[in-house]
Amino acid sequence: MTATFERGLNALREQIDAPVASFFSSCVSCGLCAEACIFYRETEDPKYTPINKVEPMRKLWKREYTLFGRLGKYLGLAPQITDEELTEWETLVYDSCTMCGRCTMVCPVGNDITMMIRKMREGMSASGHGPVELMGAAVRHTDGTSPMGDLTKALLKRVEQASAVTGIEIEVDKPGVDYMLMLSSHEIASGEEMIASVAKIMDKAGKTWTISTEGFEATNVGIQLGNKDVAANLVSRIVNAAEKLGVKTVISPECGHAYQAIRWEGPNLIGREYPFEVRHIIEVLEQFRAEGKLKTNGKDDSRITFHDPCQVVRRGGVCKEPRNLLNMVASDFVETDDAGTMNWCCSGGGGVGANQRANDIQAKAFNMKKRQFEKVNPEKVVTMCAFCHSTLEDQLEANDMDEIEVLGLTEMMAEYLEE
């Protein structure tokens, strides 16, 4: 269906529910959300105040979902949103918001502004206002097996390489196993390390696992673009694959929005509960650790810090798990300021990193992370999101700080696995 302003309005109307109405009813325009926002803090431009980014949605709510607004409509007191306004808001909604969720944590009346941005994007994309990169990725992923096109052959090659490196047989599409691993296209594109690491860890833990060739891509551009139909289609591929193989648990890999997509939004996108569990890979490793099934040998003596991926930590609740694991393998682990729930975004989340138009503002936003790193002066940064991982590498390089090595936590755990 083609995108039109009317479709956009309808998509936006569909998003307005009791939480949204309570948030707009409660906002007193105190502006405290600005102080939590990486884009406001690094530019000091008031237009980046988070609540301002959802202003068109507020107008629609007031005009159509409040009695006094509806009365005001007849007196000309409740303006209608226009297509021009949505065009103007596009960069605020997509380029200068990584949906990191800090504003949601500081709002004195408890407004989940991040959730409203997610909802706002449904209306934006339906009315044809979205970054071309995300729209292109949505088409490629819908037609193929990943936002990079069809990655099935590449996946099979990586599985073969991982088997060769580890000497462990890895069977794809194996039914009746404990775990089904998903991967992000970044992890497939960059090498066989992730698959090899999981193979080693599962082997030691004595767990059975597989990768489905029918549902392996974890990223979900529908979530970032704000298109629930695209998102639901991509989620259903994973669900169908997991149900077909009859696995107990689906593992969301080191990817932030993938975790939101499959675990929290997914069941609602397809309108039913899953017959399996979903866990982030780090939750799985933490469970193995707690059960004594993940044992390591030796420690990395470098000065190491941890970067909290927003979607997994602040908006995902997986906060202490990576620290428990990292402490097993790092002897000089230092936290940055605001580490944990109030971490600062890597600057690339929420589709911003894929959006070329946002390059300049993203580079500015990275200064926050840069100063945090400069303060603790780490030799290595460990994280648990492939997109944070590549964003940090790119931005560190752009800032001549690429002597800092960026590592994935799963790979690091596998490296120190007890032989």
Next chain:
Amino acid sequence: MNNPYFDLLMWARGPGFDIALTVFVAGLLIRVLEILVLGRKRDFSKAKGSPVGQGIKTIFTRSVPRKGLVKFAPITYIGGYVFHIGFLVAFFFFAPHIALIYDLIGISYPAMGRVIIESATALAIIAIIALFWSRMTDPVRRALTTWQDYLLLVLSALPLITGYVAVNKLFGDGTLMLALHILSAEALMVAFPFTKLTHAFTFVISRYYNGAIQGRKGAES
């Protein structure tokens, strides 16, 4: 009657108050109901934490600022606390107000001393001036502020100022000042459902949802 303002005071205490109370209660009921009737879709994801428990908890915990943020917006934070606490103390703990509440709903409790009430009132007025100034000068606040925000600060200040003047007989006719105090409070009540003042009630709902959404995922809120 020899005081020309007596009729005004009687109107303010009688029909005026009844009108204001009706608008206040009915309007707020509408505002709250129009939120709740929208409902929300059932969440099919398996909860990791406790949505209801954390929702209720967040109604209270969100009253405390997150660590390290006060220094970035000191006027908004400190002014906000001083105003809210000052206003609530003056409103709920001044003996004549308690008598009014007893008349209305039959609940009574001990009043606070005059020094506390008057200090709270004065501090709340100062806080309103600071918040007003911040809305005019701070770029973030200025960009968000509409005429309504200024109007509400003025409407919130008037009962405090007139109350202080009336109690201390600072100037003007005592009967007139009391009438003006009551009328200004009634203006505030009438404005409540139509403006951002509604937050004084709906914050419970919005904080609950915030906590419930985060709590479901086992995340902090």
